[in-house]
Amino acid sequence: MENDNISRIQRVSGKFRVLFTALIFVTPVATLMFWAFFNALPEDAYHSLPVAFDQPLPFKKLLLGSLVSLIPLSVALYGLINLKALFSLYEKAIVFSEQNTQCLHRLGYTLIAWFFASLIYTPLISLVLTFNSPSVQQAIVVRIGLSDLSLLITGGIVLLASWVMQEAAKLEKEQALTI
Amino acid sequence: MTITVNLNVMLAKRKMKSNELAQRIGITEQNVSILKTGKAKAIRLTTLDAICKELNCQPGDILEYNEEEQ
Numbered sequence: 001m002e003n004d005n006i007s008r009i010q011r012v013s014g015k016f017r018v019l020f021t022a023l024i025f026v027t028p029v030a031t032l033m034f035w036a037f038f039n040a041l042p043e044d045a046y047h048s049l050p051v052a053f054d055q056p057l058p059f060k061k062l063l064l065g066s067l068v069s070l071i072p073l074s075v076a077l078y079g080l081i082n083l084k085a086l087f088s089l090y091e092k093a094i095v096f097s098e099q100n101t102q103c104l105h106r107l108g109y110t111l112i113a114w115f116f117a118s119l120i121y122t123p124l125i126s127l128v129l130t131f132n133s134p135s136v137q138q139a140i141v142v143r144i145g146l147s148d149l150s151l152l153i154t155g156g157i158v159l160l161a162s163w164v165m166q167e168a169a170k171l172e173k174e175q176a177l178t179i
Numbered sequence: 180m181t182i183t184v185n186l187n188v189m190l191a192k193r194k195m196k197s198n199e200l201a202q203r204i205g206i207t208e209q210n211v212s213i214l215k216t217g218k219a220k221a222i223r224l225t226t227l228d229a230i231c232k233e234l235n236c237q238p239g240d241i242l243e244y245n246e247e248e249q
Contacts, residue, residue, distance in 0.1 A: 177220040179210045 006093050012156050013090035020084040024077065035066035050122050050141040053129035064128045068121060075117045079110040096165065096172035104162035111155030115148055183243050184214045184222065189234045204229035 034041070039056035057065070086103035094100065119142070126141040190200060201211045206226065213219050227238055234241070 010244050174220055177218060179206060179214050179215060179219050179226050 006095075009095065010091050010093055017084055017087040017091055018085065020080050024080045024084060027076055027080065028073060031069050032066070035062050038062055038065070040086050044093040049125065049129065050143060051126040051129050051139050052109065052136055054133045054136050057129070061128055061131075065125060068124045068128055071121050071124070071169040072114065072117045075110060075114050079107060079114070082106045082110065098166075099164045101162055101169050104158060108155050108157075108159030108162055111151050111158060113155075115152045115155065118148055118151075119144070121139055181245050182219050183245065184219065185241050185243055186211070186215050186230070189236050189241050195234070197204050200230070200233060203233045 034045070039062075083105050084105070086100065089095075089097065089100050089103070120141050123140045126139050130136050130138045132138075186197075186200075190197065197211045197215065198208050201208045204226065214222070227242075230236075230241065231238060
């Protein structure tokens with residue numbers, strides 16, 4: 001029964017590893033494509049942006065927008081790399097090691113960093129989109145929603161889980177040296 | 180660790196190899212090596228029981244306490 005559970009962990013973790021590996025490549029490509037084809041996108045694609053803006057956007061604004069997008073993108077990529085690493089460990093049936101603890105630790109801080117990245121991204125992107133616009137008023141939007149606070153709380157919970165995992169890693173080490 | 184497991188002496192006396200002992204008591208050769216090199220943090224009574232049975236000895240024959248120098 002114990003082996004069944006480990007096999008299940010390995011099997012499911014393998015699938016997640018593949019998913020996050022794919023996302024590591026897809027996410028930056030999607031971001032690049034978003035800004036490259038910004039002016040050709042349907043209206044629905046702009047829902048994630050915090051302000052109304054003049055269309056089409058000039059090249060300079062598209063470039064600035066893509067640079068500002070690097071802030072949340074880099075945090076997202078760091079999170080995805082750590083998720084891939086964590087599930088790679090689970091796939092190898094390494095469940096309670098120091099490496100697992102470090103991955104969870106980094107994931108906790110990534111979620112917290114995501115909150116602050118959003119806090120910086122939203123005003124910057126609103127400024128980029130509305131700066132020097134002929135018909136739209138220049139605006140700097142600062143937004144903190146329930147989803148942002150949830151990220152902060154979840155990050156805290158994951159950090160706590162990493163500390164618990166640290167204790168589990170100590171027990172595992174003790175167990176490995178008990179003959 | 181002040182308690183050491185002196186398997187080598189008893190293995191030599193009984194003319195038994197580590198891998199043979201490992202097989203007989205149902206643990207891995209790596210675990211026997213951990214015992215021999217003093218890296219073990221604990222030994223189960225069931226393991227100690229099996230070792231004494233196979234080597235025909237007392238726990239005191241293989242366990243040694245050395246007071247650490249201050």
